[in-house]
Amino acid sequence: MKADQSLDCVGLYCPMPIVKTAEKIKELKPGEVLEVVADDKGIMQDMPAWCQATGQEFLGTEEKGGEIKVYVKKTRQ
Amino acid sequence: MAEKEKLTIVMFSGNLDQALAGFIIATTAASMGMAVSIFFTFWGLNIIKKNEGGIKSQGLMRKMLNFMNRGGSKRLKLSRFNMLGLGTAMMKRLMKEANYPSIDEFITMAHQMGVKLIACTTTCGIMGLEEGSFRSEVESLAGAAYFLGEARESKTTLFI
Numbered sequence: 001m002k003a004d005q006s007l008d009c010v011g012l013y014c015p016m017p018i019v020k021t022a023e024k025i026k027e028l029k030p031g032e033v034l035e036v037v038a039d040d041k042g043i044m045q046d047m048p049a050w051c052q053a054t055g056q057e058f059l060g061t062e063e064k065g066g067e068i069k070v071y072v073k074k075t076r077q
Numbered sequence: 078m079a080e081k082e083k084l085t086i087v088m089f090s091g092n093l094d095q096a097l098a099g100f101i102i103a104t105t106a107a108s109m110g111m112a113v114s115i116f117f118t119f120w121g122l123n124i125i126k127k128n129e130g131g132i133k134s135q136g137l138m139r140k141m142l143n144f145m146n147r148g149g150s151k152r153l154k155l156s157r158f159n160m161l162g163l164g165t166a167m168m169k170r171l172m173k174e175a176n177y178p179s180i181d182e183f184i185t186m187a188h189q190m191g192v193k194l195i196a197c198t199t200t201c202g203i204m205g206l207e208e209g210s211f212r213s214e215v216e217s218l219a220g221a222a223y224f225l226g227e228a229r230e231s232k233t234t235l236f237i
Contacts, residue, residue, distance in 0.1 A: 019104055050109055
Protein backbone atom coordinates (compact mmCIF):
# COMPACT_ATOMS: atom_id res chain seq x y z
CA MET A 1 0.00 0.00 0.00
CA LYS A 2 1.24 3.49 -0.79
CA ALA A 3 1.65 5.95 2.04
CA ASP A 4 2.46 9.65 2.24
CA GLN A 5 4.43 9.33 5.45
CA SER A 6 5.95 6.49 7.44
CA LEU A 7 6.48 6.07 11.19
CA ASP A 8 9.02 3.59 12.52
CA CYS A 9 7.86 1.93 15.73
CA VAL A 10 9.99 -1.22 15.51
CA GLY A 11 11.13 -2.31 18.96
CA LEU A 12 8.49 -0.25 20.76
CA TYR A 13 5.84 -1.71 23.02
CA CYS A 14 2.32 -0.61 23.84
CA PRO A 15 1.38 2.23 24.22
CA MET A 16 4.29 3.89 22.40
CA PRO A 17 3.22 3.07 18.80
CA ILE A 18 -0.22 4.55 19.51
CA VAL A 19 1.18 7.58 21.35
CA LYS A 20 3.58 8.24 18.46
CA THR A 21 0.85 7.73 15.86
CA ALA A 22 -1.36 10.30 17.61
CA GLU A 23 1.54 12.75 17.51
CA LYS A 24 2.54 11.99 13.91
CA ILE A 25 -0.95 12.20 12.45
CA LYS A 26 -0.96 15.93 13.24
CA GLU A 27 1.68 16.43 10.52
CA LEU A 28 -0.51 14.91 7.81
CA LYS A 29 -3.09 16.69 5.70
CA PRO A 30 -6.61 15.27 5.45
CA GLY A 31 -6.71 12.55 2.81
CA GLU A 32 -3.08 11.53 3.32
CA VAL A 33 -2.07 8.05 4.42
CA LEU A 34 0.26 7.20 7.30
CA GLU A 35 2.15 3.91 7.40
CA VAL A 36 3.18 2.65 10.83
CA VAL A 37 5.84 -0.04 10.95
CA ALA A 38 5.96 -2.08 14.15
CA ASP A 39 6.86 -5.50 15.52
CA ASP A 40 4.61 -5.58 18.57
CA LYS A 41 1.57 -7.62 17.58
CA GLY A 42 -0.69 -5.55 19.79
CA ILE A 43 -0.81 -2.88 17.12
CA MET A 44 -3.02 -5.10 14.95
CA GLN A 45 -5.84 -4.71 17.47
CA ASP A 46 -4.83 -1.33 18.88
CA MET A 47 -4.70 0.66 15.67
CA PRO A 48 -8.27 -0.14 14.51
CA ALA A 49 -9.48 0.74 18.03
CA TRP A 50 -7.53 4.00 18.00
CA CYS A 51 -8.95 4.87 14.57
CA GLN A 52 -12.47 4.21 15.78
CA ALA A 53 -11.99 6.42 18.83
CA THR A 54 -10.38 9.29 16.94
CA GLY A 55 -12.47 9.10 13.76
CA GLN A 56 -9.55 8.33 11.43
CA GLU A 57 -9.90 5.65 8.77
CA PHE A 58 -8.16 2.30 9.26
CA LEU A 59 -7.07 1.00 5.87
CA GLY A 60 -5.53 -2.34 6.77
CA THR A 61 -2.56 -4.39 7.90
CA GLU A 62 0.30 -6.03 6.07
CA GLU A 63 2.41 -8.59 7.88
CA LYS A 64 5.68 -9.93 6.55
CA GLY A 65 8.26 -11.88 8.55
CA GLY A 66 7.47 -10.41 11.95
CA GLU A 67 7.23 -6.88 10.62
CA ILE A 68 3.77 -5.38 10.76
CA LYS A 69 2.66 -2.43 8.68
CA VAL A 70 -0.62 -0.72 9.43
CA TYR A 71 -2.17 2.02 7.35
CA VAL A 72 -4.24 4.94 8.57
CA LYS A 73 -5.90 7.56 6.42
CA LYS A 74 -6.32 10.95 8.00
CA THR A 75 -9.94 11.85 7.53
CA ARG A 76 -10.31 14.57 10.15
CA GLN A 77 -8.21 17.19 11.91
CA MET B 78 -15.41 16.08 17.94
CA ALA B 79 -17.86 17.57 20.41
CA GLU B 80 -17.21 17.22 24.14
CA LYS B 81 -14.20 15.00 24.83
CA GLU B 82 -14.82 11.66 26.51
CA LYS B 83 -13.38 11.59 29.99
CA LEU B 84 -11.26 9.07 31.86
CA THR B 85 -10.61 9.46 35.58
CA ILE B 86 -8.08 7.31 37.41
CA VAL B 87 -7.60 7.02 41.16
CA MET B 88 -3.96 6.14 41.71
CA PHE B 89 -3.99 4.72 45.22
CA SER B 90 -0.96 2.49 44.98
CA GLY B 91 2.62 3.69 44.92
CA ASN B 92 4.12 0.56 43.40
CA LEU B 93 6.18 0.71 40.24
CA ASP B 94 4.12 -1.90 38.40
CA GLN B 95 0.79 -0.34 39.27
CA ALA B 96 2.00 3.17 38.44
CA LEU B 97 3.11 1.83 35.07
CA ALA B 98 -0.34 0.38 34.37
CA GLY B 99 -1.94 3.70 35.29
CA PHE B 100 0.30 5.76 33.05
CA ILE B 101 0.03 3.36 30.11
CA ILE B 102 -3.75 3.67 30.19
CA ALA B 103 -3.65 7.43 30.80
CA THR B 104 -1.30 8.20 27.89
CA THR B 105 -3.16 5.85 25.55
CA ALA B 106 -6.48 7.48 26.44
CA ALA B 107 -4.98 10.92 25.82
CA SER B 108 -3.78 9.66 22.40
CA MET B 109 -7.31 8.56 21.69
CA GLY B 110 -8.54 12.08 22.27
CA MET B 111 -9.87 11.57 25.78
CA ALA B 112 -9.59 14.11 28.61
CA VAL B 113 -7.71 12.33 31.38
CA SER B 114 -7.35 13.14 35.09
CA ILE B 115 -5.34 11.12 37.58
CA PHE B 116 -6.04 11.57 41.29
CA PHE B 117 -3.13 10.53 43.44
CA THR B 118 -3.99 9.51 46.96
CA PHE B 119 -2.30 7.67 49.82
CA TRP B 120 0.71 5.66 48.60
CA GLY B 121 0.02 6.89 45.09
CA LEU B 122 1.30 10.31 46.19
CA ASN B 123 4.80 8.78 46.25
CA ILE B 124 4.71 8.64 42.46
CA ILE B 125 4.45 12.41 42.11
CA LYS B 126 6.67 13.46 45.02
CA LYS B 127 9.84 15.27 44.01
CA ASN B 128 12.74 12.89 43.47
CA GLU B 129 15.02 15.36 45.23
CA GLY B 130 13.13 15.00 48.51
CA GLY B 131 13.31 18.00 50.82
CA ILE B 132 9.81 17.59 52.20
CA LYS B 133 9.24 19.79 55.23
CA SER B 134 6.52 18.49 57.51
CA GLN B 135 5.37 19.36 61.00
CA GLY B 136 5.60 16.98 63.96
CA LEU B 137 7.71 13.95 64.77
CA MET B 138 5.33 11.32 63.36
CA ARG B 139 4.98 13.09 60.02
CA LYS B 140 8.72 13.63 59.85
CA MET B 141 9.25 9.92 60.51
CA LEU B 142 6.65 8.95 57.93
CA ASN B 143 8.15 11.15 55.24
CA PHE B 144 11.61 9.92 56.11
CA MET B 145 10.66 6.25 55.72
CA ASN B 146 8.18 6.84 52.94
CA ARG B 147 10.32 9.19 50.90
CA GLY B 148 8.75 8.64 47.52
CA GLY B 149 9.68 10.03 44.12
CA SER B 150 9.18 8.33 40.76
CA LYS B 151 12.70 6.90 40.84
CA ARG B 152 12.21 5.22 44.22
CA LEU B 153 9.11 3.15 43.48
CA LYS B 154 9.29 -0.59 44.09
CA LEU B 155 7.64 -3.58 42.48
CA SER B 156 4.60 -4.90 44.35
CA ARG B 157 6.06 -8.41 44.09
CA PHE B 158 9.60 -9.76 43.86
CA ASN B 159 11.19 -6.59 45.11
CA MET B 160 13.77 -8.77 46.88
CA LEU B 161 15.38 -5.86 48.77
CA GLY B 162 15.48 -3.86 45.58
CA LEU B 163 17.12 -6.47 43.39
CA GLY B 164 13.89 -7.43 41.62
CA THR B 165 13.00 -3.80 41.03
CA ALA B 166 16.47 -3.04 39.68
CA MET B 167 16.19 -5.99 37.31
CA MET B 168 12.75 -4.88 36.09
CA LYS B 169 14.04 -1.35 35.48
CA ARG B 170 16.96 -2.80 33.55
CA LEU B 171 14.62 -4.94 31.41
CA MET B 172 12.48 -1.88 30.70
CA LYS B 173 15.54 0.09 29.68
CA GLU B 174 16.79 -2.68 27.42
CA ALA B 175 13.37 -2.80 25.77
CA ASN B 176 13.56 0.98 25.23
CA TYR B 177 10.53 1.34 27.44
CA PRO B 178 9.86 4.69 29.13
CA SER B 179 10.50 4.99 32.87
CA ILE B 180 7.80 6.28 35.25
CA ASP B 181 9.64 9.60 35.21
CA GLU B 182 9.37 9.77 31.43
CA PHE B 183 5.74 8.66 31.55
CA ILE B 184 4.90 11.53 33.92
CA THR B 185 6.52 14.06 31.57
CA MET B 186 4.83 12.49 28.56
CA ALA B 187 1.40 12.41 30.22
CA HIS B 188 1.77 16.05 31.26
CA GLN B 189 2.71 17.09 27.73
CA MET B 190 -0.33 15.25 26.42
CA GLY B 191 -2.59 17.24 28.70
CA VAL B 192 -3.23 14.59 31.36
CA LYS B 193 -4.20 16.37 34.59
CA LEU B 194 -2.28 15.23 37.65
CA ILE B 195 -4.04 16.01 40.92
CA ALA B 196 -2.97 15.30 44.49
CA CYS B 197 -5.58 14.46 47.14
CA THR B 198 -5.71 17.19 49.78
CA THR B 199 -6.85 14.94 52.63
CA THR B 200 -3.94 12.53 52.44
CA CYS B 201 -1.62 15.47 51.91
CA GLY B 202 -2.95 17.03 55.11
CA ILE B 203 -2.68 13.88 57.18
CA MET B 204 0.76 12.98 55.90
CA GLY B 205 2.02 16.55 56.13
CA LEU B 206 2.63 17.12 52.43
CA GLU B 207 2.35 20.52 50.80
CA GLU B 208 2.07 21.56 47.18
CA GLY B 209 5.82 22.08 47.18
CA SER B 210 6.38 18.39 47.98
CA PHE B 211 5.28 17.49 44.47
CA ARG B 212 6.85 17.83 41.06
CA SER B 213 5.90 20.73 38.83
CA GLU B 214 3.69 18.62 36.54
CA VAL B 215 1.14 18.31 39.35
CA GLU B 216 -1.63 20.74 38.52
CA SER B 217 -3.43 21.15 41.82
CA LEU B 218 -4.59 19.71 45.10
CA ALA B 219 -8.24 18.71 45.32
CA GLY B 220 -10.67 16.68 47.39
CA ALA B 221 -13.11 13.84 46.94
CA ALA B 222 -15.91 16.09 45.72
CA TYR B 223 -13.79 17.33 42.84
CA PHE B 224 -12.88 13.74 41.98
CA LEU B 225 -16.53 12.68 42.05
CA GLY B 226 -17.48 15.68 39.94
CA GLU B 227 -14.97 14.49 37.31
CA ALA B 228 -15.88 10.82 37.75
CA ARG B 229 -19.59 11.45 37.24
CA GLU B 230 -18.83 12.90 33.83
CA SER B 231 -16.38 10.15 32.92
CA LYS B 232 -17.20 7.16 30.80
CA THR B 233 -14.41 5.22 32.41
CA THR B 234 -13.16 5.40 35.99
CA LEU B 235 -10.37 3.24 37.31
CA PHE B 236 -9.00 2.60 40.80
CA ILE B 237 -5.43 1.39 40.69
